[in-house]
Amino acid sequence: MPSxxxxxxxxxxLRAADLPGRLLAWAQDAGxxxxxxxxxxxxxxxxxxAPPALHADRPRWLRRAFQASLVxxxxxxxxxxxxxxxxxxxPEMWLTGGGVSALVAVGLPFAADLxxxxxxRVIALARLSIREGLSRWVGWLFVPLVLVVLFxxxxxxxxxxxxxxxxxxxxxxxxxxxxLVTAVLLAAFSIPNDLRLxxxxxxxxxxxxxxxxxxxxxxxxxxxxxxxxxAMSAVGLGLILMQPTGGEPPRARLPLYGLLEVRGKQPGxxxxxxxKTWDYRRFIAGASSHRAIWKFDDLPTRLDERAFVxxxxxxxLERTRKRERxxxxxxxxxxxxxxxxxxxxxxxxxxxxxxxxAAGNADAVALALGQVAEQYGIYEVxxxxxxxxxxxxxxxxxxxxxxxxRGEDDPxxxxxxxxxxxxxxxxxxxxxxxxxxxxxxxxxxxFAVNFFKGALGLWFNLCAVIGVAVALSTYLSGVIALAATLxxxxxxxxxxxxxxxxxxxxxxxxxxxxxxAMVTNQPPGIIDDTATVQMIRFFDEGYRxxxxxxxxxxxxxxxxxxxDQVAAGFDVPAADIGLRLIVLVGYLLPWSVLAxxxxxxxxxxx
Numbered sequence: 245m246p247s248x249x250x251x252x253x254x255x256x257x258l259r260a261a262d263l264p265g266r267l268l269a270w271a272q273d274a275g276x277x278x279x280x281x282x283x284x285x286x287x288x289x290x291x292x293x294a295p296p297a298l299h300a301d302r303p304r305w306l307r308r309a310f311q312a313s314l315v316x317x318x319x320x321x322x323x324x325x326x327x328x329x330x331x332x333x334x335p336e337m338w339l340t341g342g343g344v345s346a347l348v349a350v351g352l353p354f355a356a357d358l359x360x361x362x363x364x365r366v367i368a369l370a371r372l373s374i375r376e377g378l379s380r381w382v383g384w385l386f387v388p389l390v391l392v393v394l395f396x397x398x399x400x401x402x403x404x405x406x407x408x409x410x411x412x413x414x415x416x417x418x419x420x421x422x423x424l425v426t427a428v429l430l431a432a433f434s435i436p437n438d439l440r441l442x443x444x445x446x447x448x449x450x451x452x453x454x455x456x457x458x459x460x461x462x463x464x465x466x467x468x469x470x471x472x473x474x475a476m477s478a479v480g481l482g483l484i485l486m487q488p489t490g491g492e493p494p495r496a497r498l499p500l501y502g503l504l505e506v507r508g509k510q511p512g513x514x515x516x517x518x519x520k521t522w523d524y525r526r527f528i529a530g531a532s533s534h535r536a537i538w539k540f541d542d543l544p545t546r547l548d549e550r551a552f553v554x555x556x557x558x559x560x561l562e563r564t565r566k567r568e569r570x571x572x573x574x575x576x577x578x579x580x581x582x583x584x585x586x587x588x589x590x591x592x593x594x595x596x597x598x599x600x601x602a603a604g605n606a607d608a609v610a611l612a613l614g615q616v617a618e619q620y621g622i623y624e625v626x627x628x629x630x631x632x633x634x635x636x637x638x639x640x641x642x643x644x645x646x647x648x649x650r651g652e653d654d655p656x657x658x659x660x661x662x663x664x665x666x667x668x669x670x671x672x673x674x675x676x677x678x679x680x681x682x683x684x685x686x687x688x689x690x691f692a693v694n695f696f697k698g699a700l701g702l703w704f705n706l707c708a709v710i711g712v713a714v715a716l717s718t719y720l721s722g723v724i725a726l727a728a729t730l731x732x733x734x735x736x737x738x739x740x741x742x743x744x745x746x747x748x749x750x751x752x753x754x755x756x757x758x759x760x761a762m763v764t765n766q767p768p769g770i771i772d773d774t775a776t777v778q779m780i781r782f783f784d785e786g787y788r789x790x791x792x793x794x795x796x797x798x799x800x801x802x803x804x805x806x807x808d809q810v811a812a813g814f815d816v817p818a819a820d821i822g823l824r825l826i827v828l829v830g831y832l833l834p835w836s837v838l839a840x841x842x843x844x845x846x847x848x849x850x
Contacts, residue, residue: 258823268340273796274834275343277459278350281841286314301453306356314351317342328786354837360453369452369460370467377430377468395433408487408494409811412695415480416807418475420702427469427706428729431713434461439846454843458836464799466552469706477699481692495813496689497556502538504679509533516674516691518562525560525676530574530668536677539660544686548646551614555580555664556684558635560676572630575669580640582621582648582662593620610641627669640684664738689815697816701806704828708799709733711832715839719846736799746792754784799831 319343327335376438435457484494506515506526515526516534528534547553561574593616600612617623623644630636648661664682668675712732735742757780801839804824805815 245385247501257820258827259824260819263823263826266830269792270796270830271347272336272339272343273793275317275340275346277796277834278346279342282314282317282346282349291470303357306352306565310352311350313345313352317345317349320345327570328782350837352571354840357453357455358672361456361459365452365456366459369457370464373434373461373464374429374468376434401738408484409813412494412811413807415484415783416698416702416811419476419480419699420705423469423473423476423702423706424709424733424771426472427465427710427723428713428726428733430465430468431461431710432717432726432729434465435717436716436720436722436725454846455840457841458714458718458843464711465710465714466707467712470703473699473703473706477696480694484695485692492680494691496691496810496815497693497813498686498689498815498817499556499680499683500540500543500686501680501683502540502660504677505537505539506677507533507535507537518674518676520560520562520676525678525681527560527562527674527676528666528668530673530675531671532668534668536666536675538664538666538679538682540662540664541650541660541686543645543661545649547686548642548649548683550642552610552639553642553645555640556635556685557638557666557682557684558633559681560628561632562628562674562676564672564674573631574673574675575627576630577627577667577669578625578638579665579667580617580623580644580662581658581665584643584647584650585621587619593622594692596620597624610639614641614643617641618647621647633669637685694810694815697821698806698810700816700821701804701824704804704824705733705799705801708736708804708831711835712799715835718839719842732798733801735797736801739795739798739800740802742791742795742798746788746795748788754780754787756780756783796831796834800827803827 247367320338324335324338324342327338438457501776502526504526507513508516508528513534516529518527528536535546555578559576563631596616596619597613600616601609603609603612611624618641621644622639628636628638645662666677666682709729713729716728720728760780809816
């Protein structure tokens with residue numbers, strides 16, 4: 245029986261359908277920063293304090309495109325400002341157009357100079373960065389890790405799989421600060437040290453582009469820290485496989501999740517009231533009409549090729565009265581129904597179940613019940629005793645999935661193909677459920693491969709901090725670049741919360757609305773439509789937009805973290821890794837453009 249397979253997912257996983265919306269927000273926010281940079285350059289250029297963005301040696305069409313993009317950005321942002329002030333039309337289209345125009349204007353010189361880059365020079369500079377990193381103190385990283393391995397095991401709670409989960413998280417958490425701090429130290433002081441020692445002056449006198457120095461440092465330190473991460477992960481994997489697990493090896497489940505719905509007799513029922521303030525789970529009352537129903541719309545055809553398909557689950561129990569025994573479990577009933585189930589056939593179904601249970605030994609009974617499930621499209625498990633926050637498994641006969649596959653092309657057959665209905669049998673007890681609390685195990689992956697997938701989450705964060713540190717070090721001193729990078733990374737731990745505030749998902753409104761509610765001693769939420777209210781709304785809307793722009797500076801640390809999924813025994817899909825890689829590239833691209841301009845504006849004595 246698995247004891248730690250429950251996975252708490254407070255935030256829905258990133259999907260391919262989310263990319264268009266993210267791209268639109270990225271164009272608006274990154275374009276906003278580009279517009280700010282263009283405004284500063286325009287003022288400095290008019291005051292004769294800045295060089296032209298495009299030199300005379302560039303093609304004429306390129307200069308014209310830059311000027312047209314600059315004018316287009318100005319027009320779009322002016323229209324967006326009018327829309328925000330008067331509210332006569334939505335500003336989103338103009339903000340997007342202005343952002344794209346600003347990005348084109350800023351990106352034209354950057355894209356034009358990319359043709360001058362030579363991979364051989366970048367690789368040579370990357371090798372130099374690797375040698376410099378190895379000659380310092382990268383090897384000392386393994387000393388703290390050895391201490392964690394030797395003595396961290398003393399403080400782990402539990403036994404068996406629960407202890408293994410804690411050990412996996414311990415290794416990930418031990419590697420994270422060691423690698424990130426080392427990467428930031430190397431990246432933040434590299435270019436400032438070159439400028440201080442004048443070694444960069446020797447490089448720029450050669451046929452080397454300044455941006456090639458930035459790329460060489462970035463790729464060199466990424467390659468170096470990737471090697472260290474792989475070595476640490478290999479050592480950690482070996483230690484995990486040697487840990488006692490009570491007979492069951494570490495797992496990498498490939499789960500199939502459904503959509504959760506709670507039902508009751510009350511219209512618009514969203515769950516029974518609970519004493520718990522954490523609203524991750526919704527609760528259904530025991531011995532009532534309340535039901536928790538998982539709907540599975542997409543079932544692979546390979547499921548019906550097996551004898552049984554495990555359905556694993558783990559729920560939260562809340563006791564509304566003290567029971568005779570504090571550790572006494574709660575009885576829960578399950579009904580697995582396909583879209584072909586006919587309630588009118590309930591009586592023949594029950595008679596068939598009685599005949600199946602009289603088949604003889606346990607194997608014969610299981611086989612007979614599987615045949616009944618395939619015939620009638622329903623499989624029930626009644627009064628299963630469960631404990632709080634423990635994960636259990638039910639072997640569902642594959643015949644049920646064969647029944648669900650019937651009539652899939654018939655439009656008269658309503659979706660979903662399969663539903664799982666859960667009922668709590670004990671009165672005065674509450675059963676807490678969330679979408680990821682119940683799932684079918686599609687297959688078992690390789691834990692070794694999955695452990696390295698979890699290390700990829702740390703690699704994403706490494707790339708992010710190295711990119712930020714190298715970009716900042718092109719113009720700031722090493723100490724300031726180090727402090728700023730660490731501050732940005734730590735702020736990334738709050739990126740999800742900042743994003744919710746910026747999009748108005750946090751109750752209480754913006755700063756002026758919250759201040760008004762506090763002063764007037766009224767609950768948040770402005771209903772009247774006075775001139776004061778309109779001013780408050782206008783200010784708070786502008787505040788949220790600027791806050792959303794600021795949030796783009798912060799890396800989404802929680803999005804990149806994959807260690808919790810690995811420790812809980814779930815496989816990390818390759819598609820999820822690819823989507824996170826796209827987000828990482830989108831995050832690093834503006835930083836690379838910033839590093840290009842900062843390095844180009846830096847005075848280097850030759």
